[in-house]
Amino acid sequence: MSLVDFLNGLRGAGINAAVGVVLSFVAEWLPTWEQWDARVKRVVMLVLCLAVPLAATAGLAALGELNLSDVEVWWAALLAGATAFSANQIAHLRQLKP
Numbered sequence: 001m002s003l004v005d006f007l008n009g010l011r012g013a014g015i016n017a018a019v020g021v022v023l024s025f026v027a028e029w030l031p032t033w034e035q036w037d038a039r040v041k042r043v044v045m046l047v048l049c050l051a052v053p054l055a056a057t058a059g060l061a062a063l064g065e066l067n068l069s070d071v072e073v074w075w076a077a078l079l080a081g082a083t084a085f086s087a088n089q090i091a092h093l094r095q096l097k098p
Contacts, residue, residue, distance in 0.1 A: 004065055007056040010055075015081060016049075018052050019048045022048060045085060045089075050082070053080045053081045053084075054074070054081070057076075
């Protein structure tokens with residue numbers, strides 16, 4: 001797998017995997033993570049889900065694979081991040097109690 005393939009993966013299906021790896025390190029190395037409010041954790045998840053595809057898009061642009069002036073490139077990255085966040089939250093929705 002090349003760097004370009006890896007970065008393209010982070011702009012799609014690999015978002016949740018990357019965020020999961022980051023959050024697992026955060027949960028392990030930050031002792032207060034378990035005490036944080038669930039709303040704060042959701043905001044952290046949202047920020048990471050949006051940041052990962054945007055950073056991958058910037059990386060691909062730096063490698064000359066994407067044109068930064070193409071607005072659709074950025075919208076695709078934001079949509080992928082929002083979709084990843086939504087899928088994550090929907091998966092956990094069953095755990096919420098009324």
